[in-house]
Amino acid sequence: MDEQEWVIRELDQLFDSSQDYKQKALLKAAADLIREQETRKQQLQGELDGTLWSPGNWGN
Numbered sequence: 757m758d759e760q761e762w763v764i765r766e767l768d769q770l771f772d773s774s775q776d777y778k779q780k781a782l783l784k785a786a787a788d789l790i791r792e793q794e795t796r797k798q799q800l801q802g803e804l805d806g807t808l809w810s811p812g813n814w815g816n
Contacts, residue, residue: 764790 767787774780 760790760794 764787767783767790771780771783771787774783
């Protein structure tokens, strides 16, 4: 389990135990943001890999 999964799991546990609406909203937004960052990171890594291995860019 990596750090990101651990943080999301902790945020989800805090969300489940919280009784305050504002706190729950903040915890959910934080977990959603971390998930979105991971998605974008993976997309950018794929784009970088594709660019580096593109023969059209090798001569430039």
